[in-house]
Amino acid sequence: MKGDDMEQTLEREKALRGGVPSRKMTVMSSSEKESEQVKGESLAPLIRVADYSFFYGASQTLFNVNLEMYENKVTAIIGPSGCGKSTLLRNINRMNDLVDGISHRGDILIHGQSIYDPHLEVTELRKRIGMVFQKSNPFPKTIYENVVYSLRVAGINNRTVLDEAVESSLRSAALWEEVKDRLEESALGLSGGQMQRLCIARAIANRPEILLMDEPCSALDPIATAKIEELIYQLKKDFTIVIVTHNMQQAARVSDYTAFFYMGKLIEIGETKKIFMSPSVKQTEEYITGRFG
Amino acid sequence: MSSMTLKEPRSFFTKDTKSKGEPYVWFTGMGLVLGIFMIVSLLTLIFVKGFEVFWPDRVMLAELREGSPGAAGASRFLAGSIVMRQEKPVRDLTAPHDADTTELQLFVGNKDVYGFAYRFVDSSDILGRTYPQELMRIERLEYGDAMGKAAGLRVKGQAYLPASDPAFRASLERLVHDAEKRWKEIRRIEKSEIGRINRTMEKIRLKKKSLQASGEADVSERAAALDAQSSELQEKYEGLAREAARLRSMQKDSALDYETYTGEKKSLPAGEIVGFYYPNELYLPQRIAFLIGKIISFLTAEPREANTEGGVFPAIFGTFVMTVMMSVAVTPFGVLAAIYLREYAKQGFMVRAVRIAVNNLAGVPSIVFGVFGVGFFVYFVGASIDQLFFKEALPTPTFGTGGVLWASLTLALLTVPVVIVATEEALAAVPRGMREGSLACGASKWETIARIVLPASAPGILTGLILAMARGASEVAPLMLVGVVKLAPSLPIDGEAPFFHFERKFMHLGFHIYDLGFQSPDSEAAKPMVFATTLLLITLVVVLNLGAIFIREKLRKKYATGAF
Ligand SMILES: Nc1ncnc2c1ncn2[C@@H]1O[C@H](COP(=O)(O)OP(=O)(O)OP(=O)(O)O)[C@@H](O)[C@H]1O
Ligand SMILES: [Mg+2]
Numbered sequence: 001m002k003g004d005d006m007e008q009t010l011e012r013e014k015a016l017r018g019g020v021p022s023r024k025m026t027v028m029s030s031s032e033k034e035s036e037q038v039k040g041e042s043l044a045p046l047i048r049v050a051d052y053s054f055f056y057g058a059s060q061t062l063f064n065v066n067l068e069m070y071e072n073k074v075t076a077i078i079g080p081s082g083c084g085k086s087t088l089l090r091n092i093n094r095m096n097d098l099v100d101g102i103s104h105r106g107d108i109l110i111h112g113q114s115i116y117d118p119h120l121e122v123t124e125l126r127k128r129i130g131m132v133f134q135k136s137n138p139f140p141k142t143i144y145e146n147v148v149y150s151l152r153v154a155g156i157n158n159r160t161v162l163d164e165a166v167e168s169s170l171r172s173a174a175l176w177e178e179v180k181d182r183l184e185e186s187a188l189g190l191s192g193g194q195m196q197r198l199c200i201a202r203a204i205a206n207r208p209e210i211l212l213m214d215e216p217c218s219a220l221d222p223i224a225t226a227k228i229e230e231l232i233y234q235l236k237k238d239f240t241i242v243i244v245t246h247n248m249q250q251a252a253r254v255s256d257y258t259a260f261f262y263m264g265k266l267i268e269i270g271e272t273k274k275i276f277m278s279p280s281v282k283q284t285e286e287y288i289t290g291r292f293g
Numbered sequence: 294m295s296s297m298t299l300k301e302p303r304s305f306f307t308k309d310t311k312s313k314g315e316p317y318v319w320f321t322g323m324g325l326v327l328g329i330f331m332i333v334s335l336l337t338l339i340f341v342k343g344f345e346v347f348w349p350d351r352v353m354l355a356e357l358r359e360g361s362p363g364a365a366g367a368s369r370f371l372a373g374s375i376v377m378r379q380e381k382p383v384r385d386l387t388a389p390h391d392a393d394t395t396e397l398q399l400f401v402g403n404k405d406v407y408g409f410a411y412r413f414v415d416s417s418d419i420l421g422r423t424y425p426q427e428l429m430r431i432e433r434l435e436y437g438d439a440m441g442k443a444a445g446l447r448v449k450g451q452a453y454l455p456a457s458d459p460a461f462r463a464s465l466e467r468l469v470h471d472a473e474k475r476w477k478e479i480r481r482i483e484k485s486e487i488g489r490i491n492r493t494m495e496k497i498r499l500k501k502k503s504l505q506a507s508g509e510a511d512v513s514e515r516a517a518a519l520d521a522q523s524s525e526l527q528e529k530y531e532g533l534a535r536e537a538a539r540l541r542s543m544q545k546d547s548a549l550d551y552e553t554y555t556g557e558k559k560s561l562p563a564g565e566i567v568g569f570y571y572p573n574e575l576y577l578p579q580r581i582a583f584l585i586g587k588i589i590s591f592l593t594a595e596p597r598e599a600n601t602e603g604g605v606f607p608a609i610f611g612t613f614v615m616t617v618m619m620s621v622a623v624t625p626f627g628v629l630a631a632i633y634l635r636e637y638a639k640q641g642f643m644v645r646a647v648r649i650a651v652n653n654l655a656g657v658p659s660i661v662f663g664v665f666g667v668g669f670f671v672y673f674v675g676a677s678i679d680q681l682f683f684k685e686a687l688p689t690p691t692f693g694t695g696g697v698l699w700a701s702l703t704l705a706l707l708t709v710p711v712v713i714v715a716t717e718e719a720l721a722a723v724p725r726g727m728r729e730g731s732l733a734c735g736a737s738k739w740e741t742i743a744r745i746v747l748p749a750s751a752p753g754i755l756t757g758l759i760l761a762m763a764r765g766a767s768e769v770a771p772l773m774l775v776g777v778v779k780l781a782p783s784l785p786i787d788g789e790a791p792f793f794h795f796e797r798k799f800m801h802l803g804f805h806i807y808d809l810g811f812q813s814p815d816s817e818a819a820k821p822m823v824f825a826t827t828l829l830l831i832t833l834v835v836v837l838n839l840g841a842i843f844i845r846e847k848l849r850k851k852y853a854t855g856a857f
Binding site: 093095098123124126127128129130131133135137138139140141149150152153154186199202203206 | 724726727728729730731732733734735736737740744745748749850
């Protein structure tokens with residue numbers, strides 16, 4: 001990270017930590033962000049979910065979902081437990097292929113290309129989509145090997161390339177300073193929050209286009225959470241991010257768009273500011289204000 | 294009413310022991326205690342008996358009552374070390390009540406004189422016990438140990454050296470040492486040099502045989518060349534044989550004269566003496582040094598006298614080579630099969646049936662595997678190899694007979710279920726999240742298995758291998774069918790090209806125990822060796838296990854998943 005970048009980071013971190021408790025509505029921070037964006041920019045949908053339904057065996061989990069996610073934007077998916085948020089996320093990189101007896105209707109398109117195209121190589125798809133899981137899952141390898149895993153899988157073994165990727169990914173994940181002297185130690189010796197950040201570093205090491213995050217902060221303390229939120233804000237410059245979260249404030253703080261799901265159906269999607277300030281569906285409002293969920 | 298409510302408030306602390314479940318703690322604990330007790334007593338027995346073999350015990354000179362049935366010959370004296378004291382199995386009813394009814398088992402040695410080496414003597418028959426300092430125990434190449442009083446040394450070309458001479462011990466030591474060197478030289482000549490000539494001659498013979506069989510026209514010239522070679526070798530052979538015979542006769546040049554305590558005078562050629570010591574004059578440190586020396590020679594020397602004396606090195610080596618070869622064979626097969634079953638096969642009826650079959654395979658009597666090994670490996674695979682590559686040696690089989698290779702493969706077959714089951718469990722214990730993490734990075738299924746799942750489950754797989762090794766190393770029954778022998782002329786790995794001779798027969802500690810204990814002509818003489826060898830086999834298995842555990846702990850530290 002460059003010096004001024006660092007300063008920016010520190011500033012934002014101060015704002016985040018100082019700001020959260022005092023402000024009445026965290027939506028404010030979102031509107032702040034909004035002002036940084038160029039208004040009226042024509043947005044290209046990178047991911048398009050088209051009339052998508054999904055079944056685990058006979059039970060339907062997603063019902064005719066239609067939504068678009070835009071390049072270099074953060075889309076938050078919120079909704080009560082069991083509403084199908086993870087299911088949608090895990091279908092974007094076809095992680096659910098591992099489950100027996102699944103089926104789907106409709107389509108998911110990335111850059112206009114169906115991910116269910118029979119000519120598509122699933123491993124190639126996954127190389128272009130990074131994923132951070134709800135529960136951190138570092139490999140039983142060294143920190144270094146964890147980060148460069150996707151590069152090794154892609155056949156890159158040049159030490160200088162790997163070294164660079166390790167440093168830049170760990171810096172992006174705000175972990176470099178903590179682990180730079182112990183890169184050859186086992187990743188399993190890290191703390192829970194460090195592990196989660198390591199998994200983020202791993203997910204972005206090969207510079208994917210899309211980053212899927214499934215409740216990345218659910219097991220973290222507020223400081224680590226703040227770090228990861230800061231990270232998401234930084235990563236937005238290079239990645240398209242989809243984040244599932246149960247934390248309303250978090251969704252409001254980090255996302256540009258928010259999609260609200262209920263019982264497998266997409267209830268509402270829109271700019272985060274709009275969803276939080278003036279939701280058009282009553283269910284959304286009730287969920288956001290905590291009356292149910 | 295008030296009496297009902299206030300009479301006795303019910304306490305939380307019930308005195309009713311039945312509801313506490315504590316009796317069951319004792320009940321379950323008893324099972325464990327019983328198991329531990331049995332194992333500990335077995336190990337203690339083997340440990341004590343195993344070490345006793347090498348311990349230089351004091352030798353008692355007993356003065357017996359006139360006419361004692363324990364006496365050897367007419368003499369009233371008998372020297373021996375006490376092996377065991379026990380109640381007499383048959384009581385003499387005429388004896389007074391307070392009489393000593395025990396009897397002693399003595400190791401008396403001198404089997405060439407008495408015809409036996411162990412003797413039971415009634416305790417009540419022993420009138421006096423002394424421990425003469427000058428009593429000498431002599432380890433011999435034949436007839437086991439001798440015991441007696443040294444008289445003197447007859448060295449060729451020198452004056453008779455009586456035992457009272459201060460130079461006696463040093464001279465005897467030197468003689469024994471020289472004799473040992475000569476034996477080594479004889480062995481070298483007979484085993485390696487003459488052996489090499491014999492093998493070359495055998496090759497020439499086979500060449501000649503195939504030449505004659507080829508039916509070519511101008512064979513006579515080449516056959517003559519082979520004959521010339523052969524006769525040249527024959528000459529060399531005779532020279533070596535003469536040299537060996539000369540050395541052998543030198544072994545008899547000097548001799549030790551001694552007298553047993555029962556009065557027989559004997560003379561023992563120096564070449565027959567392995568070692569000697571004075572058991573009654575040793576101090577504790579000397580005894581310990583002696584014990585260590587004996588253990589070392591037990592581990593490094595070759596067996597003598599139908600395996601009842603000497604060392605067990607070939608058996609250790611054979612067991613080791615066989616176990617390593619078995620592990621090398623069983624690991625890839627077991628691990629690959631488990632990977633297929635757990636990771637690739639569609640979980641359903643077939644997989645479950647296969648799994649049950651594998652588990653049942655672990656319960657098949659090992660002799661059945663031995664029979665299969667003979668039928669399949671030896672008679673089918675081995676005989677086919679002979680037909681293809683060693684045709685000229687037929688009808689003498691090369692691979693078509695039992696050997697260390699076939700024994701290892703048979704044991705690999707026997708232990709493969711253990712490895713499969715352990716590996717499957719280890720694979721199943723790798724958390725799903727880890728696999729998903731790898732797949733999400735764009736790894737294929739195989740890459741995920743090779744890079745993540747296998748390393749993470751390595752400690753568990755190793756546990757399976759440990760069990761397999763322990764089982765394989767201590768298995769005997771199937772080996773008797775596929776290549777174990779009582780005495781193997783040469784080791785499966787040696788300095789002779791191509792260094793690895795996996796078609797050779799080999800010796801094995803487990804079989805050694807069986808053979809000593811139950812096939813030996815003199816089971817009493819073999820008994821100590823049975824214990825020592827058992828101790829060694831157990832030690833070997835423990836060492837193998839400890840080694841594997843050490844590796845596993847290192848791996849576990851490296852890949853600490855906490856799954857095992
Ligand atoms: N592997 C599976 N097999 C069968 N049903 C599943 C599977 N995974 C999830 N489901 C079901 O699909 C529904 C949606 O699950 P999903 O994990 O997407 O919920 P979620 O919105 O992520 O919930 P949470 O916020 O608790 O993580 C649930 O009813 C769940 O029981
Ligand atoms: Mg979820």
